[in-house]
Amino acid sequence: xxxxxxxxxxxxxxxxxxGGADVSFTNSALYMAIAAVLCAGFMIFGMRRGAIVPGRLxxxxxxxxxxxxxxxxxxxxxxxxxxxxxxxxxxxxxxxGNLLGMTPYSFTFxxxxxxxxxxxxxIFVGVTVLGFVKHGFHFFSFFxxxxxxxxxYPLLIPIEIISxxxxxxxxxxxxxxxMLAGHTLLKVIAGFVGxxxxxxxxxxxxxxxxxxxxxxxxxxxxxxxxxxxxxxxNDSLNLH
Amino acid sequence: xxxxxxxxxxxxxDARLRAAREHQATxxxxxxxxxxxxxxxxxxxxxxxxxxxxxxxxxxxxxxLLDYWLGTKPWMLVLFxxxxxxAGFLNIFRRVxxxxxxxxxxxxxxxxxxxxxKDKK
Numbered sequence: 452x453x454x455x456x457x458x459x460x461x462x463x464x465x466x467x468x469x470g471g472a473d474v475s476f477t478n479s480a481l482y483m484a485i486a487a488v489l490c491a492g493f494m495i496f497g498m499r500r501g502a503i504v505p506g507r508l509x510x511x512x513x514x515x516x517x518x519x520x521x522x523x524x525x526x527x528x529x530x531x532x533x534x535x536x537x538x539x540x541x542x543x544x545x546x547x548g549n550l551l552g553m554t555p556y557s558f559t560f561x562x563x564x565x566x567x568x569x570x571x572x573x574i575f576v577g578v579t580v581l582g583f584v585k586h587g588f589h590f591f592s593f594f595x596x597x598x599x600x601x602x603x604y605p606l607l608i609p610i611e612i613i614s615x616x617x618x619x620x621x622x623x624x625x626x627x628x629x630m631l632a633g634h635t636l637l638k639v640i641a642g643f644v645g646x647x648x649x650x651x652x653x654x655x656x657x658x659x660x661x662x663x664x665x666x667x668x669x670x671x672x673x674x675x676x677x678x679x680x681x682x683x684x685n686d687s688l689n690l691h
Numbered sequence: 692x693x694x695x696x697x698x699x700x701x702x703x704x705d706a707r708l709r710a711a712r713e714h715q716a717t718x719x720x721x722x723x724x725x726x727x728x729x730x731x732x733x734x735x736x737x738x739x740x741x742x743x744x745x746x747x748x749x750x751x752x753x754x755x756l757l758d759y760w761l762g763t764k765p766w767m768l769v770l771f772x773x774x775x776x777x778a779g780f781l782n783i784f785r786r787v788x789x790x791x792x793x794x795x796x797x798x799x800x801x802x803x804x805x806x807x808x809k810d811k812k
Binding site for chain 1: 777
């Protein structure tokens with residue numbers, strides 16, 4: 452029987468070498484491309500008619516739009532509106548990546564730390580640059596909690612800096628770990644179905660329940676990723 | 692819903708639109724930070740564990756790097772492990788207390804949470 456971790460293997464589809472670096476088109480890249488195309492297709496196809504009374508697909512598109520727009524307005528406020536495209540793109544990409552991973556025989560690119568870390572790192576760098584652009588060197592006051600007595604500075608500043616630097620790691624590890632653990636668990640339990648013969652009905656029922664849970668987690672993690680992006684943007688915009 | 696025989700007049704629509712906008716504005720004023728903090732127990736629980744670990748990872752990483760550069764084998768690691776642990780707990784504390792995220796938690800728009808914070812000082 453195949454190892455439960457085999458589903459995370461990256462296989463090159465079109466091997467490609469540029470300047471000694473391996474830039475093959477892999478199954479991971481393929482699923483990322485599929486996710487991007489599906490996102491774009493979902494939006495374009497859903498809004499194609501732009502009817503006043505929306506159909507089902509248009510409803511779904513408008514729902515996802517409003518979901519992120521409300522999220523951004525509630526966390527950042529009206530000045531956060533310009534960052535809507537960024538947050539929405541991140542949300543849709545992660546969501547489609549997670550949901551694509553739920554289809555059988557597919558590959559979950561969000562279960563690879565390098566993918567999630569790349570996204571989290573872009574967010575982190577972007578938000579830091581945004582803070583510097585908006586506030587200049589006043590941005591460093593970020594690392595001093597208001598009302599701190601001077602003798603505590605050497606203790607608190609490293610803690611605050613570590614706390615700040617932990618953001619991209621916690622952001623990426625959360626998504627990656629949830630996806631990795633969920634899909635491994637599904638595979639392990641599904642492996643029991645065949646092994647137990649008649650009693651395989653038990654793990655089968657369990658797998659069905661777990662699949663539902665995984666779909667929930669797919670949505671939830673995309674949501675958490677988006678809301679944390681919003682909160683980071685808010686922190687950079689509204690410095691104390 | 693889609694086939695309403697008598698179409699509402701424009702004034703009616705206008706009034707309804709205004710009511711909806713007002714409703715939304717009051718709701719926004721009332722619970723601006725509520726959604727940012729709360730958003731359901733499950734999402735909250737999923738976020739909190741990795742915050743603790745992430746700060747530790749960063750602390751230990753900085754400690755190991757500093758040891759490597761300065762040649763002070765275990766000491767920087769020990770120091771920054773403690774800093775990382777403190778940062779992790781700080782993350783958790785702020786998350787639970789509702790100060791938003793990590794560093795620079797003071798929000799300019801003073802919600803009720805911020806006022807209680809000021810009262811304590």
